[in-house]
Amino acid sequence: MNDRRRPPASHTASARRDASLSALIETLRESAARRDLAGGHAGAEKQRIADAGLLALAVPREFGGAFGGAFGEGGLRWGALYETIRAIARVDSALAHLLGFQYLQIASVDLWGNAAQRANWLQGTVEYRWWWGNAVNPLDTRLVAQPDKAGGWRLHGKKGFCSGTWGSQMMTVSAHDPATGKPVFAVVPTTREGITVHDDWDPIGQRQTDSGTVSFDAVEVRASEVLNRPETPRASLRTLVSQLVLTNLFVGLAEGALDEARAYVLAHGRPWVNAGVQRAAEDPYLQQRFGEMRIQALSAAVLADRAASILDAAWEAGDDLDAAARAEVSLAISEAKIVAHRAALYAGEQLFDACGARATNAALALDRFWRNARVHTLHDPLDYRVRDVGRHALTQELPEPTLYT
Known part of the structure; x- marks a missing residue:
């Protein structure tokens, strides 16, 4: 009788990740110093990260990704995702930041989205290999949300420190609602009319994190795009x-x-x-x-x-x-x-x-x-x-x- 068993799904996912990651890191290492001195957008390197299959590691397996949380042998856990971020950070912490914030936005949808939103955006991340940008910073209240008659919102103003927005396809965003004093959270395509991503990120370090300012000029947020963050320990x-x-x-x-x-x-x-x-x-x-x-x-x-x-x-x-x-x-x-x-x-x-x-x-x-x-x-x-x-x-x-x- 053959006692050999198929390896758990988490082991298979880890093996695929490790093989892709090793080759990617060597490629990033070769250009890390030069790119740090040049700054700007690391478009080619972000494409290599996507080609290595790392963008959807935080997407739950039920939506086609590799993440299983801590549930048995169903996929990668947070520990494995953080190992991935750390490995890239050893040679290029700016690109590790971008990938880490990719996982953060995916987690935001997973934690705060309803069933339809999770299916749409998480499956879309796998299918279309979206890069996600981050415009969630509730301390920055310059971006104002005004109710729209269609049941959604219109966004007016700016957000700073918007990591990963340059070159992204989707972004999470928070805006200030003056009527309640609370933030409004949503997901919008980065290319939506009225959104301008500014190339104004010029710090002494982390120079390729695409973390500049984003302007919003009467940007439409549809009711189906609003994330209703529950007040629960899990959501936090x-x-x-x-x-x-x-x-x-x-x-x-x-x-x-x-x-x-x-x-x-x-x-x-x-x-x-x-x-x-x-x-x-x-x-x-x-x-x-x-x-x-x-x-x-x-x-x-x-x-x-x-x-x-x-x-x-x-x-x-x-x-x-x-x-x-x-x-x-x-x-x-x-x-x-x-x-x-x-x-x-x-x-x-x-x-x-x-x-x-x-x-x-x-x-x-x-x-x-x-x-x-x-x-x-x-x-x-x-x-x-x-x-x-x-x-x-x-x-x-x-x-x-x-x-x-």
Whole structure:
């Protein structure tokens, strides 16, 4: 009797992802420094990500994607998606950001959409290989929603920090309703009449995230496009999915800086004149520096993996997820993000102490690891996140849901 069994669907999906990801990363690595210096839209690289079959990993299997949440052997879990983001971030954190926010918008539809919306937009993502942009930022109230007589809305104004909108086919958007003071959430095609995506993103880091300003001039939002976000713990997981995207970007940056420093020192490093050794790799102070970088990066990775596991469990709970369990996810992500934040900045700076003066050659763009980390670690204040963790350590009080926790 043949006892061999077919591998679980999750293993098959992981194998396909790993094969595509490995080749993609090597391609991105070859051009990462040059593209960072040039900035602008990475259209060709985004096409390679789409061709690698990575755009729909967060789409549930029932709609043709690879995601199974935490439900048995039915597909990939959040941990696998974050591993994908982190792997790309080691060589190109801007493109990892774009893919992470792709998964975030898909999760938004999955969490907030009704049955018809989920079927339409999630199946469409698989069939048409849509890139999704993000214009959801409730703190930016410049974009105003006015009721339309057809039962929908008209959008007037601007949104900033709209990651991934340039070159996208669909976008999620939030607008301010002056009558209620609450946000209106919706999905619209990026090419809809009245939408203008501005090429005005010019920061010191994360330069290819297409995160510029989007203008809306009387843009129609149909009633069928409005996302009715429920006030439930499960619906609020969208914020935590977002925060863990950023956490894994930081982990990838720390690991990538360590990899680049190691490669440079082994190929080009020279021992200091007073070191008394023949090779740079034998210098005990250099070994100590690499040890500190490794410890911080590894600590961040372990905490990020732990947080993803807790998120998976919360996702599995579905509508039974309660506020306390949701808060445990928030706490785990804050703990991971704090350590990853510090690790990314530390590794990006220590890279130069490890590699020496010649590593500052601008063409190498080795400063991109620190610059990318510095830009993204300003997303929300670290001090408030540390405060939440410290308050829990003292009083066992769990963090309250906010736009960032």
